Amino acid sequence: MSEDQKPTPCLVCGASAVVLTDDPVSVEFRESSYVVDGFQYERCGACGEEYYRAGQVDAMHTRAADMARAERGLLTPDEIRRLRFDLDLTQAALDGALGASSGTVGRWERGSVVQPAVADRLMRLLWAHPGLLVEVAQQVACESRGPYRPRAK
Numbered sequence: 001m002s003e004d005q006k007p008t009p010c011l012v013c014g015a016s017a018v019v020l021t022d023d024p025v026s027v028e029f030r031e032s033s034y035v036v037d038g039f040q041y042e043r044c045g046a047c048g049e050e051y052y053r054a055g056q057v058d059a060m061h062t063r064a065a066d067m068a069r070a071e072r073g074l075l076t077p078d079e080i081r082r083l084r085f086d087l088d089l090t091q092a093a094l095d096g097a098l099g100a101s102s103g104t105v106g107r108w109e110r111g112s113v114v115q116p117a118v119a120d121r122l123m124r125l126l127w128a129h130p131g132l133l134v135e136v137a138q139q140v141a142c143e144s145r146g147p148y149r150p151r152a153k
């Protein structure tokens with residue numbers, strides 16, 4: 001907090017008590033809460049209301065996602081990008097191989113969404129055994145021929 005900064009009026013309580021701070025913030029993510037720091041934002045010293053700049057909430061959310069990923073031992077966005085390059089796949093092709101909806105891998109690589117553990121394991125398997133991609137592709141082609149029909153008795 002700088003010495004020369006004059007407090008500004010709070011839009012919530014009206015007190016002239018809003019000042020810049022970089023105190024850690026608690027962010028809710030996937031039913032857990034994560035304390036993120038290194039963000040400069042404004043807070044009212046009277047009522048506690050916090051004021052964030054544009055994009056700051058998204059950045060805090062992404063930081064919480066990073067912490068959630070690390071806590072669960074999941075691949076980082078960079079690792080997902082690297083394995084996709086190693087497998088020579090586009091984001092759309094990896095979406096297809098995993099049976100994920102369009103744009104899913106892109107969101108994981110941007111870090112805004114954390115991949116489920118099941119998808120994480122499947123990606124690691126494909127990374128370690130690229131030959132599995134052929135089997136996955138055949139499976140997908142097979143399914144696209146039509147729904148499974150039980151043999152008539």
Ligand SMILES: [Zn+2]
Pocket residue numbers: 010011012013014015044045046047048049
């Ligand atoms: Zn206030």
